[in-house]
Amino acid sequence: MDGDADIAATAALFADPARVRVLVALGDGRALAASVLAAEAGLSAQGTSSHLAKLLSAGLVTAERSGRHRFYRLAGAAPELLETLARFSPPRPVRSLREGTRAEALRTARTCYDHVAGRLGVTLTAALVSHGALITVDGDPTTARRPGDRISAQLPDHPYALGPSAATVFGALGVDLAAASSARRPLLRFCLDWSEQRHHLAGALGAALTHRLLDAGWLRHRAEAHRAVRLTDAGSAALGEILGI
Known part of the structure; x- marks a missing residue:
């Protein structure tokens, strides 16, 4: 018989700043070689390999071999977990103009796994609603956080559906709505953005x-x-022309 979930074991993986830098480097959905991860995280090759071994064992990353190299990618709920921890974590002290610029850049516009987040992500989503490409079905016409929404997490249930102007608006943006609809993953998913605390569009669309x-x-x-x-x-x-933003 299994006991309670060993939360401390998982939490310990995020207690090492260097290991977190490895996870953050993978946070945009890319599959990266260990050498690239070492460069992005500012680590030695040996240190990076050690961290990756622990993350693989925990199921937070997967590895795929291509030629002579293994490429690593976030797995399972790791992207959601990273975003959640970021929401609840205090900001690191900014010790230089470069660090301050980077922090602001992440809040302005970033990738959350394979979709746009930050101020740009929530602004895009709100514009899609205002132009009828998306509609809300719960009586609240905004993209604000709803009661019960988990902060910085993909919503298990969401109040959105395709709107009457979906084909027109997404067509103008150059998005193949039919192709997105045929993907194996859900067409419409939404996350509660950790920096803006409003919904942004995720899923296949x-x-x-x-x-x-x-x-x-x-x-x-x-x-x-x-x-x-x-x-x-x-x-x-x-x-600006298509969505007025």
């Missing part, structure tokens, strides 16, 4: 929208080392 923004050059990663993204001039103009 959120991933398709994010891929489109990146492919069109409307959104770009700020640096290889973290999840922050930026809206380009072309993206700002396009989203």
Whole structure:
């Protein structure tokens, strides 16, 4: 017979700042080689391998071999767990302009696994609602947190559905709604954004929208080392024209 969940064992994995940097480096959904993770986390190859072994054993990451290299990716509920811990964790002291800029960049726009989060993510979602691409079905027309929503977590149940203008709006954005609808994962999922505490679009549709923004050059990663993204001039103009943001 199994006893109670060993929460302390899992929590201990997040108690090491270096190991957390490895997890954060994987937080945008990329599959990265150990050498790349070492560079992003500022660790030695030996230290990175040790951390990855513990994360693999705990089921927080998976590994896939391609040629001579193994590529690591977040697994299971690890993305949700990272976002939740970020919400409940105090900000680290900013010791330089570079660190301050990075922290603000993450709050402005970042990837939450494979979809856009931060101020940009919640603004996009609100604009989709206001333009009828999405509708709420619970009587609250906003994207605000609902009673019972878990902070910084994907919502098990959400109050949204496709709206009457979904095909028109997503078509104008260049998103193939039919292809997204045929994906194995749910079309519509939503997260409660940890930095904004409003809903942002996730699921197959959120991933398709994010891929489109990146492919069109409307959104770009700020640096290889973290999840922050930026809206380009072309993206700002396009989203302004299509969604009024």
